[in-house]
Amino acid sequence: MSYNFSSNYQINKMLNSVVESITNLxxxxxxxxxxxxxxxxxxxxETDIDKIFDMILEEGISFTRADAATIYTVNEDATKLQFEIVYNATLNLRKGGTR
Incomplete structure (x- = not known):
């Protein structure tokens, strides 16, 4: 769709471009x-924690357009991080989770 904001072609073209960008956003x-x-x-x-982790990572990667993501949890005595799941598109790597 194109709007006629101005009789000046360049200004009108620029403003239509701005409207298109804002609409897309x-x-x-x-x-x-x-x-x-x-x-x-x-x-x-959902009650399966691995499925929840999968969902969080997949949507987080998609939402942020990230290449990779990892989830760690804290162990029971709160002294160490424990690896749970990693996705890395560039390395074609998926470890942990349900998939």
């Missing part, structure tokens, strides 16, 4: 909100 943010809502609903009903 708004649509992307709406998709993020919808995905976060779906994640929240899923997390509230």
């Amino acid at each position: 708004a649509e992307e943010q709406l998709l993020h909100i919808q995905r976060l809502t779906r994640i929240g609903e899923s997390l509230s009903s």
Whole structure:
């Protein structure tokens, strides 16, 4: 869609570009909100911690456009970090989790 903001071609072109960028950003943010809502609903009903970790990492990577992510937990006596799951797209690496 193109709007006629100005009789000056260059100004009109620039303003239409800004409108298009803002529209695209708004649509992307709406998709993020919808995905976060779906994640929240899923997390509230899921009881398998490995599936929850998978969901958190997959959506976190997608949401932030990250290449990799890792989850660690604290052991029972709170003295060490314990590896749980890692995804790395560049290295084609998936360890831990359910997949």
